[in-house]
Amino acid sequence: MxxxxxxxxxxxxxxxxxxxxxxxxxxxxxxxxxxxxxxxxxxxxxxxxxxxxxxxxxxxxxxxxxxxxxxxxxxxxxxxxxxxxxxxxxxxxxxxxxxxxxxxxxxxxxxxxxxxxxxxxxxxxxxxxxxxxxxxxxxxxxxxxxxxxxxxxxxxxxxxxxxxxxxxxxxxxxxxxxxxxxxxxxxxxxxxxxxxxxxxxxxxxxxxxxxxxxxxxxxxxxxxxxxxxxxxxxxxxxxxxxxxxxxxxxxxxxxxxxxxxxxxxxxxxxxxxxxxxLPGGAEHRALMGIPQEPRILRIVANAVPGVVAVALTVGGCSWLHAVVSIRKRAEGDGRNAGLAALAAHPSLKRVTVVDDDVDPWNADDVEWAVATRFQPDRDLFVITGARGSSLDPSRDLATETTAKWILDATIPLGRSRRDFVRVVPGPV
Ligand SMILES: Cc1cc2nc3c(=O)[nH]c(=O)nc-3n(C[C@H](O)[C@H](O)[C@H](O)COP(=O)(O)O)c2cc1C
CATH class of the missing domain: 2.30.110.10 (Electron Transport, Fmn-binding Protein; Chain A)
Known part of the structure; x- marks a missing residue:
């Protein structure tokens, strides 16, 4: 090397x-x-x-x-x-x-x-x-x-x-x-x-x-x-x-x-x-975001041992939005994983929690999970008045605070997984 x-x-x-x-x-x-x-x-x-x-x-x-x-x-x-x-x-x-x-x-x-x-x-x-x-x-x-x-x-x-x-x-x-x-x-x-x-x-x-x-x-x-x-x-x-x-x-x-x-x-x-x-370019995002992932993963693992991966998403500037994938063992794991991620990286504004059959680095896959496993009135949690990132132009400029949200797009444990797993054509 x-x-x-x-x-x-x-x-x-x-x-x-x-x-x-x-x-x-x-x-x-x-x-x-x-x-x-x-x-x-x-x-x-x-x-x-x-x-x-x-x-x-x-x-x-x-x-x-x-x-x-x-x-x-x-x-x-x-x-x-x-x-x-x-x-x-x-x-x-x-x-x-x-x-x-x-x-x-x-x-x-x-x-x-x-x-x-x-x-x-x-x-x-x-x-x-x-x-x-x-x-x-x-x-x-x-x-x-x-x-x-x-x-x-x-x-x-x-x-x-x-x-x-x-x-x-x-x-x-x-x-x-x-x-x-x-x-x-x-x-x-x-x-x-x-x-x-x-x-x-x-x-x-x-x-x-x-x-x-x-x-x-x-x-x-x-x-x-x-x-x-x-x-x-x-x-x-x-x-x-x-x-x-x-x-x-x-x-x-x-x-x-x-x-x-x-x-x-x-x-x-x-x-x-x-x-x-290049400021604001792909490299700036990669070098800022990726080194945060090990730390966030470790802190989330303390709260939810079934955590599999943490991704700071490119669309979220590799800084403001994360996807956490977990192997869900108990109801509430999704919410806890989201809260732990927010605590681990104070600049985070949105955490989407998905099951481990979803690729956290694939934006289409994550959106698919939100489309098929998530109900906003049940699975969306909003925290107001928290400290966020000074990089977010939409923050409250007077108080330097922001709202944060957790989207729990994991399958409810009480439901049959069969209704939610992706079916792909198999061999004949
Ligand atoms: C490309 C790049 C540019 C950065 N620019 C700054 C900066 O201008 N000011 C700053 O305080 N941190 C900046 N950071 C973040 C810090 O370098 C980073 O948070 C670092 O881990 C802080 O080190 P510490 O934990 O030892 O304090 C930048 C990071 C990267 C990857």
Missing amino acids: SVDLRSYLAAAERAGLLDRVPELLSPAEPLARRLHEAGERIVRFDRVRGYAAPIVGGVVASRALLARTLGTSPGELVRTVMAALDATRPCRVVRDAPFLAHVVRKPDLGGIIPIVRFYPERGRRFLTGTIVIVRTRSGMNLSFHRMMFLGRNRLSVRVVPRHLHAVLAEGGGRAEVAVVCGVHPAVELAAATSGPPELDELRLASALLHGRLDCVELDGFRVPAHAELVLRGRFTGALADEGPFVDLTGTYDGIRRQPVLEIARLYHRDDWIYRTI
């Missing part, structure tokens, strides 16, 4: 999964449009106007691609991540790293990095494939954060209240960090996984790569040694406007005051590749 981005891309190209764009394009909307049109394929822009680095996107734009990076199948992906979460392991610490080959002090980021302008409004340019590494009491915390270019070496960074937010709050808004961009997708998957505060995502990545992740010590940070681009800097305690940004829903998010990050040093490999993620 490859352990860095470039060897993974080379393998993907050999497998016919990567498209190369040879035309000279500037890092702006036409390039973003090509990424959008690529859907679930990997795209590499070989020639970028004004920059030496090529740009790559769509690296893990689907469940199938993400599974492939871990050498597993889409059906086994969640179990693979759960097994790694149970058996995290340290990365191999090495003395040298390819990214140390080039260092620029007080870099003019906009002159070196082809930071993409994805959407025309207000001309904002964002780094989107950026993972922040911060030291915590229990190790290294890694999380994705988009970064809006403010000029020279300054960025405003979107930080929602999770672990990096807590570290900043403790430090009065100040913190030293390293930022990596362009790492093996297993490191990206680990960084996108929300675990307890003590989860060291580098250890998770190392487990996903069967111990083959090399890390180097950089100013007290452990950093993947084969990263394409590494930034060292500090949150200054200042705030600046961030946004508007097109988020998971494909709609504009608002403008907020967010922490300012000042970059002191930029490192990159020879012939480095710049990794980007």
Whole structure:
């Protein structure tokens, strides 16, 4: 298995999964449009106007691609991540790293990095494939954060209240960090996984790569040694406007005051590749949603041991809607599974619970279950005034609350299954 981005891309190209764009394009909307049109394929822009680095996107734009990076199948992906979460392991610490080959002090980021302008409004340019590494009491915390270019070496960074937010709050808004961009997708998957505060995502990545992740010590940070681009800097305690940004829903998010990050040093490999993620695109959804599924599955399993799978649906922005499939053992299991899923992922707005003969990842199959097994006056449960996702434009803007609903589309236990099972033509 490859352990860095470039060897993974080379393998993907050999497998016919990567498209190369040879035309000279500037890092702006036409390039973003090509990424959008690529859907679930990997795209590499070989020639970028004004920059030496090529740009790559769509690296893990689907469940199938993400599974492939871990050498597993889409059906086994969640179990693979759960097994790694149970058996995290340290990365191999090495003395040298390819990214140390080039260092620029007080870099003019906009002159070196082809930071993409994805959407025309207000001309904002964002780094989107950026993972922040911060030291915590229990190790290294890694999380994705988009970064809006403010000029020279300054960025405003979107930080929602999770672990990096807590570290900043403790430090009065100040913190030293390293930022990596362009790492093996297993490191990206680990960084996108929300675990307890003590989860060291580098250890998770190392487990996903069967111990083959090399890390180097950089100013007290452990950093993947084969990263394409590494930034060292500090949150200054200042705030600046961030946004508007097109988020998971494909709609504009608002403008907020967010922490300012000042970059002191930029490192990159020879012939480095710049990794980007199209905001609101298939890859953004895949990387946000899929890493949540193991956690939700585990929490639902506590309430309903017969849970089989949890899917965050693409139509629900891989964030707001879930389908939970269960092997129903007692009346009420469907409702309990829905409640547990809502508790496990506070951004969830709708949970559809189905029996295990329904494919939770197939929207037509799920709708079939709702059409044939669900009665709204009996099986629909609405919870009002709950905390939801700030990404949902339909939320109550004054209170930041939302209603949530559970659709229990499981077969009532008192009824004969024969009335509900799908009949397919059998052999004569
Ligand atoms: C592509 C992508 C972009 C993301 N952008 C942000 C962001 O801008 N700000 C943020 O706070 N979280 C963002 N996230 C979510 C966090 O990275 C994710 O919730 C992570 O698991 C949080 O880590 P933690 O559990 O260690 O706090 C993004 C995730 C992905 C996959």
